[in-house]
Amino acid sequence: MGSGSSKVGGGRGKGKDSYLQEELKEHEGSINCLVLSEDCSLIVTGSDDATARMWSALTEPPECLGVLRGHQGRVTSATMGGTYVFTGGIDTTIRKWDMCTSECLYTYKGHMQQINRLLCSGDFVISTSYDKTTRVWLMEADDAMSVDEVCLRVLEGHQRAVYPVVFIPGKDTGGLNEEGLRINPGDLLITGSMDTTARSWSLDMGMCLKVFRQHTGAVTCMDTDEAGRFLYTGSHDCQVIIWNIIAGRSLKILDGHKDAITCLKVVNRLMYTGSADSTVKCWVREYGDCTRTYKQSNAEASVVCVSFHGGIVFVGYTDCTAKAFDAKSSSLKREFRGHTDAVNHLVVTAGRLYTTSSDGAMRVWDASGMSDQITATRQDNSDLRDLDRELELELDQYLDDNTGDLLGN
Template sequence: MGSGSSKRKDKSHLLETLKEHKDSIMCLALTDDSSLLVTGSYDTTACLWSTMSDATECLGILIGHTGRIVCVATSMTFVYTGSEDSTIKKWDICTSDCIFTYSGHVSQVNRIMCAGDFLFSTSYDKTAKVWLQQVNNASTQEEVLVRTFEGHTKAVYPIIFLPGQDTGGVNEEGLKINPSDLVITGSTDTTAKSWALDMGICLKTMQQHTGPVTCMDTGAQGKLLFTGSDDCTVRVWEVSSGRCLRELRGHNEAVTCLKAVQRMLYTGSHDSKVKCWLPESANCTRTFKISTNFGSVTAIQIYKGILFVGYTDDVARAFDAKSGSLKRVFQGHTDSVSCLAVWANKLYTGSSDGTLRVWDVSNISTETSSEESEDELNHHVELDFDLERYLGDDVDQNSKPDE
């Protein structure tokens, strides 16, 4: 199947422009082995793209949703897509066939995530749900629905699963759920909630934000929860107690995304800045700024010590995570960069312009300058704190994109 691509390699480092989608690309995910990339679009389809070949090929188009696709996830040889049509579909990667349609939400599905035997979803209908991944054409909705978490008063968006100590057994329902397995949800009702997966009950409600909770992540040990909000702040919570330990202030507008990398926390905002924090001390160690002030941050990713950032000014940029220097600028989209992933020296950017672009990121750590405007070339990030003695080698040199 053709990819609808135009290929070139020049000083902008653009390798390919892939035009299979007919509307905005809003989400993407790599498969477990990173051999395939899945993109979801407002055109109601998802596309499967090869990542191992020299030229990126469209290997399949997933057709079946009646509303825009807003989230995708992968597990083994399967793809899951969540849609504005209130359903989640499971697809076979090899055949592009729809295996099962999960129906239970009554409004748009906002986020989906795979972990263990389960599929997790959140929705505009104020609930989060847990489903069995193991399904077939004969499965019923009642059989595959494991839990419904009700308690939020507005739409639920980010969701995290924290596995507890593995007991090696099954619960009374015959499910592989450990007593300490936790699910955490964030909502536009300004709260985050932790839930016991085994009992299906809310354990803690974390409520000190004054705006919607837009994004979440956890520390390496799963003991700390980081939440970003429309109220311009990031909060650090103790998961076990639900207690707010710290408030990170510094952004001037809504926090749109965040990523914990070992002892560091990176946050992106509508104010066009990415900030790096030491969560244990609430110190902002560095602010990654661009010369324009109209590019909201849409996505961030750390890969081999490089911070990749997507913006609404139609551009993606790469910074050295340790020194803060601007290493490369990826310019070519005609609308916002909505999502990105990095793998095998290639950056994949999905955009509201409907295209997936593939960029060369090889040798990026050795470059001394970018190809952007003179303004940006001469711009230096703010150094708010002496980062060197704290960061050291903490940036994971082998980190992979979110799956």
């Protein structure tokens, strides 16, 4: 299939289309999700036009490899697992698609309202919904199976819509549980909700273990450290809270933002948070101290999304722009202008920045030349945790010069 793209700009000047390589306008409505495959070869977008599209991240321009049609209304979320793409929509269903043929292989039914988030882990697909529940589904589902065989867990307890979800794997026992499922006793799910709480759940037992109560606004985003010991939650109450996951106890409240927290990303010993106050802040996780603030000139523009790649912090804003900041100096390295509505999502791979927007377009930008690491051909989890050595040395010096509790480390 052709990409329907247009070659625009591509220069390195200061004009509207600076650094723009391609504009892909095949969607006919706002793009609500953007995901990059683990091997960085495939991009999936989902839209208000009731379709999802698969794009090659290895071709120039990105080629549209398939259009996923079947949802009755806007596609709200997407994820990938194995050779499958999974999409969720306002029609309350989750669909499983074959990456090679674009065929819908199965439709998961059970949620009563729109799907908010999806993730894949091992043999399972995990979904959160506006219906206040989280569900765990068998990835290898087919029409010969009963509903009870496909939907393995329904996690109920939140009082309002559930949005962010994180999976924390337990120690691998190498065996099956009593139900014959590949679930380890220590496997945890953590969910965040509009009801101002987060909850941890035993995937094995399907029960709530802890309720994280201290926020006064909706929990909008969250992440954990690599070891799965600490939880970091961002909220509409302008606060970020650090929690001990096992104890369910808050350890520190970070008060630096002046408006709702919209996104949050843990990178090694640092954490980046974005806010409706137009700023992104960098925190030392062990101390909860803010070391840098990445600002832009338009104080009315909210931060929508943030990503770290190769020593560069990429940020998408409601004012139609994306920006790249040097992680160490916080200086603005590059500005990406051209969208006509908010930048909702972004990913970086192989020296290219992909942005999607409420304007229905995906744009591809030149993101090379800002850092020695930015031309890496893969953007897996280890890439996201790799900081510049110079930044690591500066952080070590910061920690040496400060004293205080290490939050139980």
